[in-house]
Amino acid sequence: MKLPSLVETIGFKLSALYLGLFLVSFLAIGVSVYLLTCHTLEQQLKSGIETEANRLKAEYDSGGLAELKDEIDELIGFQAHTALEYGVIDKHGGLIAGNFNHFQPYEGWQTVLRTPSAKNTSTTEKERIYIRVMALPNNAWLGVGQHGETIQNAGNAVIKAFIGGFVLVIFLGSVGGFYISRTFLKKIQRITTSTEMIIAGDLKHRLPVSKNRDELDKLALLLNLMLDKIGALIENVQQVSNDIAHDLRTPISHLKFRLEGALTGNLSVDQYQERIAFAIEEVDTILATFSALLRISQIESGSRRRGFKTFNFSQVVTSVTHALSPVAEEQGKTISPDIPPDITLIGDKELLTQLVFNLLENAITHTSGNTRIHVSLCSSGIHTELIVADDGPGIAEADRLKVFQRFYRLEQSRTTPGNGLGLSIVAAIVDLHGGTIALTDNHPGLKVVLNFGHKQSQPA
Amino acid sequence: MIEDDNETRDYVSAGLKEAGHTVDFARDGYEGLLLAKAGRYDLLIVDRMLPHLDGLTLVKTLRSSHESAPVLFLTTMSGIDDRVEGLNAGGDDYLVKPFAFSELSARVNALLRRPRETTEQKILRIAGLEIDLLKRTVRRNGQLIDLQPTEFRLLEYLVRHAGQVVTRTMLLENVWDFHFDPKTNIVETHISRLRGKLNAGNKPDLIQTVRGAGYMIHEAA
Numbered sequence: 001m002k003l004p005s006l007v008e009t010i011g012f013k014l015s016a017l018y019l020g021l022f023l024v025s026f027l028a029i030g031v032s033v034y035l036l037t038c039h040t041l042e043q044q045l046k047s048g049i050e051t052e053a054n055r056l057k058a059e060y061d062s063g064g065l066a067e068l069k070d071e072i073d074e075l076i077g078f079q080a081h082t083a084l085e086y087g088v089i090d091k092h093g094g095l096i097a098g099n100f101n102h103f104q105p106y107e108g109w110q111t112v113l114r115t116p117s118a119k120n121t122s123t124t125e126k127e128r129i130y131i132r133v134m135a136l137p138n139n140a141w142l143g144v145g146q147h148g149e150t151i152q153n154a155g156n157a158v159i160k161a162f163i164g165g166f167v168l169v170i171f172l173g174s175v176g177g178f179y180i181s182r183t184f185l186k187k188i189q190r191i192t193t194s195t196e197m198i199i200a201g202d203l204k205h206r207l208p209v210s211k212n213r214d215e216l217d218k219l220a221l222l223l224n225l226m227l228d229k230i231g232a233l234i235e236n237v238q239q240v241s242n243d244i245a246h247d248l249r250t251p252i253s254h255l256k257f258r259l260e261g262a263l264t265g266n267l268s269v270d271q272y273q274e275r276i277a278f279a280i281e282e283v284d285t286i287l288a289t290f291s292a293l294l295r296i297s298q299i300e301s302g303s304r305r306r307g308f309k310t311f312n313f314s315q316v317v318t319s320v321t322h323a324l325s326p327v328a329e330e331q332g333k334t335i336s337p338d339i340p341p342d343i344t345l346i347g348d349k350e351l352l353t354q355l356v357f358n359l360l361e362n363a364i365t366h367t368s369g370n371t372r373i374h375v376s377l378c379s380s381g382i383h384t385e386l387i388v389a390d391d392g393p394g395i396a397e398a399d400r401l402k403v404f405q406r407f408y409r410l411e412q413s414r415t416t417p418g419n420g421l422g423l424s425i426v427a428a429i430v431d432l433h434g435g436t437i438a439l440t441d442n443h444p445g446l447k448v449v450l451n452f453g454h455k456q457s458q459p460a
Numbered sequence: 461m462i463e464d465d466n467e468t469r470d471y472v473s474a475g476l477k478e479a480g481h482t483v484d485f486a487r488d489g490y491e492g493l494l495l496a497k498a499g500r501y502d503l504l505i506v507d508r509m510l511p512h513l514d515g516l517t518l519v520k521t522l523r524s525s526h527e528s529a530p531v532l533f534l535t536t537m538s539g540i541d542d543r544v545e546g547l548n549a550g551g552d553d554y555l556v557k558p559f560a561f562s563e564l565s566a567r568v569n570a571l572l573r574r575p576r577e578t579t580e581q582k583i584l585r586i587a588g589l590e591i592d593l594l595k596r597t598v599r600r601n602g603q604l605i606d607l608q609p610t611e612f613r614l615l616e617y618l619v620r621h622a623g624q625v626v627t628r629t630m631l632l633e634n635v636w637d638f639h640f641d642p643k644t645n646i647v648e649t650h651i652s653r654l655r656g657k658l659n660a661g662n663k664p665d666l667i668q669t670v671r672g673a674g675y676m677i678h679e680a681a
Contacts, residue, residue, distance in 0.1 A: 277672075287558060288641055295640075303541065322610055323636055326649045354640045361644050418643055 011184035015177025019170070026169060030162035037158050041151040045130055046109070052084060053132040053144040060136055068142070069097040083146050085129075091139045103131045103143040114147075128152070187216050203231055243407040244293065247420070248286060255282045285419070292421040296406070299428040304348050313345040313352065313384065317377050320356045324364060332369040335360070338376040345384055345452055347433045355429045358422045359388045359448055365416050367392030371445075384452045391445040400439040461485055461505040462492030462518065463534065468557070472505070475561045476568070489513025496522055496529075503571055505564075506551070507534045508542055516549045523550035530571040534559075543639065562673035566625045573624060584619050586679060587666060589658075591619060600658060600666075610635065611654045618667065618677045627674035651675060 060068040065088070072086045076099055087100030095101045102112045110133055113126040131145035190208045197205045206227060207220040262275040298304070321337045328335050345352065363373045373390045395403060395410065402408050404427040407420040430437045435452040463469045464487050473483045484499065486492035488511040496504055496518075504522075508515040519531050533554040535542040543554045553567050584591040590599040596612055598605045607615065613635045618626055628647045632638045636646075651667060658666050668676045 291556075291641070298541075307541070307544065319636065322608070323638070323646050323650075324644065326653055327644050327646050330649055350637075350639050353638060357638065357640070357642065361642060365643060422643070 009181045009185050009188075011181035012177055015173065015180055019173035019177060022169060022173065023166065026162070026166060030158070030166075033162070034155055034158045038151050038155050041154055042130070042148065045146060045148060045151065046132070049084070049130060049132045049144050049146055053134055053142065056086070056142055056144065057134050057136075060142065065096070065136070065138070065140065068136075072098045083149075085145045087143045087145075088136070089141050089143065091141075096140055100143060100145060102129060103133050103141070103145070105133075105135075105139075105141045107133060107135045107141075109133075110143075112145075184216075191216070191220060198227070203227075203234065240293075240406050247407045248289065251282055251286050255279055255286075258282075289419045289421065292419060292425060293406070296421065296424055296428050299351065299425070299432050302432060304351065304432060308347050309349065310344050310346050311349040312342060313386075314339050314341050314343045314377060316349065316353050317356050317375065317386065320353060320360055321375055324357070324360050328364050328373065331364065333364060333367065333371045333373060335373045335375060338374065340377065340379075343377055343379045343384060345433075347452070348429075351429045351432070355426050355450075356386070356388075358426050359450075362422060363388055363390045363392070363446070363448075365418070366410075366412075367445075382453065386450040386452075387447060388450075389442045389445060389447040391442060394441060394444055394446045395439060397441075403439070404437075462487075462489070462496070462510060462515065463505070463507045464488060464509075464511055465507070468507075468534070471561065472564060475565060479565060481568075487511075489515070489518050493518050493521060496527060497525065501529050503568060504529055504531045505534065505568075506531055508546065509536065516545060519546075519551055520549045532564075532567060532571060560672075562625070562670075563627050563629060566627045566630060566674060569624045570621055570626070570630065573621070584616070586619050586622050586677065589615075589619065589666065591616060600663065605657055605660075607654070607657060610650060611657065614650055614654055615658075618675060622677045623679050625670045625673045625676050630674070 056068060056071065059071050068088065072088070075084075075086060085098070085100040087098035087103070088096040089101045089103070089105060090096055091105050093101055093105065102114060103110050110131045112129045112131060114129055115126055128148040128151075129145045130148055131143050134142045136142055187210075194205055194207045206224045209217045209220045209224070258275060259279055262272060262279075265271075267275070317339050318337065321335055321339070325335050360373070360375065363371070367373075367390055371390050371392045373388065376387045376389075378385050393412065399410060403410065403423050406424045409418070409420040427437065430450065433452055435450060437451075438449045440447045440449060461469065461472060461483055463472070463485070469485060473485070476483050484495060484501070486495045490512045492506070492510065493513060504519075506515040506519060510518070515533060519533075522531075530552040531550065533542070533546040533551045534557055535546065535554055536557050546554045552571055555564060555567060582592065582594050584593065588601045590602075592598075593616070596609075598607055598612065598615060614631065617631065617635055629641075631647050632642070651669075655665060655667055666677055668678060670676055
């Protein structure tokens with residue numbers, strides 16, 4: 001599989017997206033800070049100018065133009081270094097007092113752009129001057145102004161700081177994004193390599209899981225679990241096909257020998273009929289084995305879940321017990337049922353009937369005479385438990401799981417009729433209903449404990 | 461008979477003709493549907509898997525056009541859901557391939573003799589037997605015989621199909637509602653118990669064992 005280039009990775013795309021969003025917010029903050037700074041400084045500046053203008057106006061009101069003129073001259077002379085500038089003009093703009101006539105003759109705030117005077121040649125930029133103009137009687141206007149250099153400087157400082165930050169963010173974001181993408185890509189690369197190995201046939205191979213336990217690791221762990229399960233299933237399938245091949249070869253070869261014998265032997269009609277009847281019996285056994293195998297795989301496919309219904313399980317267990325009691329009695333065995341009425345279950349009635357039947361049939365066929373078999377059913381409302389216990393030979397602990405495998409037969413039961421599929425069918429039915437089955441020691445004998453949870457047996 | 465497999469068709473037709481039936485064939489679903497609608501047949505044997513039109517759809521179509529002839533479905537052994545589906549679609553019985561001819565024959569006879577409109581009888585009488593279906597009691601020559609519920613159902617089924625061979629599988633399905641093949645001989649055991657009770661006191665055996673096929677109660681035993 002070809003890996004995506006770095007730019008195409010999710011890590012890169014996410015980093016780029018975050019970086020972009022961050023830069024936009026950063027820009028918004030920068031603009032706000034800039035505007036706020038300028039505005040605040042402007043207010044301060046204007047407030048200073050306003051105060052000065054008011055003071056001079058008061059001067060005029062008390063002493064007239066002459067007094068004002070004196071004051072202004074004094075101020076200019078005294079405060080040569082001050083940033084404030086003063087001027088009084090007539091209606092044609094002619095300077096009456098002071099050194100400053102860059103304003104128009106009307107009341108209010110005015111801003112003017114002015115080429116800086118010789119003393120400020122350091123900047124060629126035009127400077128902005130804020131002017132408060134006040135109308136004086138006799139068509140004269142007083143103007144107090146100050147250049148906004150401080151505002152400009154502060155604004156520039158803010159812009160510079162943010163540009164620096166901007167560059168830094170882009171740099172760190174890119175490097176970080178690149179690093180994250182590369183780490184991510186490397187991880188994906190490792191997973192890809194592993195997957196390719198598994199595809200190539202190394203089914204034992206597993207995806208790498210780092211100690212970080214991040215999302216990818218969790219995913220890898222889950223995939224590994226899935227691979228384990230698939231591996232087990234494949235092994236099971238291989239096992240089953242081996243078993244089928246092995247288990248069916250024997251009866252088919254027997255059949256062949258007998259038919260060959262019948263063909264070559266000089267037999268009477270009766271003998272022929274007997275041989276043929278026997279051959280049919282063998283074929284029936286083989287067909288029954290196939291039927292059972294197909295039944296197991298159909299049950300395992302889960303398609304029967306669609307037909308799950310609530311039914312009276314007590315009735316099923318009772319009817320199976322009644323059906324098999326005479327068979328048990330014929331062999332000197334007894335079945336003692338302990339089945340309370342009206343315990344219901346959600347599931348496939350037909351299959352659960354077969355399940356109870358198989359368990360009870362096993363208890364009858366795989367035990368010797370005088371065996372007592374106890375069938376009990378109980379329900380807590382949440383769980384329904386069925387126990388089939390006998391005092392027969394039991395099953396050795398080591399064999400208790402193996403008996404559920406297809407075709408597995410205990411040494412002692414090789415001579416009894418059967419195909420080793422009865423308990424496999426039972427296991428498949430239990431599984432279909434989300435129940436559990438356990439084989440335990442009955443001291444002496446075997447105790448089969450089946451448990452169905454109501455919730456689990458609900459149709460999926 | 462609607463069946464696309466030549467061998468099954470020849471096997472079944474030879475046997476049915478020998479038993480005195482007349483058999484018509486169709487090789488696919490459409491042909492079968494046309495034939496079944498045109499002719500007045502006493503019984504249809506329909507394979508589930510057919511070319512062009514599957515057996516299930518065929519029978520559903522027939523039933524929706526009020527064709528009431530009994531239908532016996534043939535299904536492959538893999539389909540454990542087939543029975544319920546088949547019966548829901550309007551089939552009357554089903555048989556899993558491969559089957560013994562005796563099994564098919566018994567089922568064909570059971571379906572052919574099935575009364576179309578079942579008149580509810582309260583008492584079944586045969587060969588000195590009297591079965592009261594309401595009181596669930598059985599008398600032989602007037603003498604009350606005590607039967608277990610299963611034994612009663614077994615006898616009832618045999619008597620309802622008197623004169624016909626009833627197979628082991630038919631009994632398992634209809635008396636016990638078991639749709640699987642038991643290892644143990646439960647049918648034989650129950651029949652033997654029933655026989656013991658019916659024949660108590662050295663009376664002649666009412667239930668005849670048909671070798672390789674099943675059991676039968678004769679109308680004139």
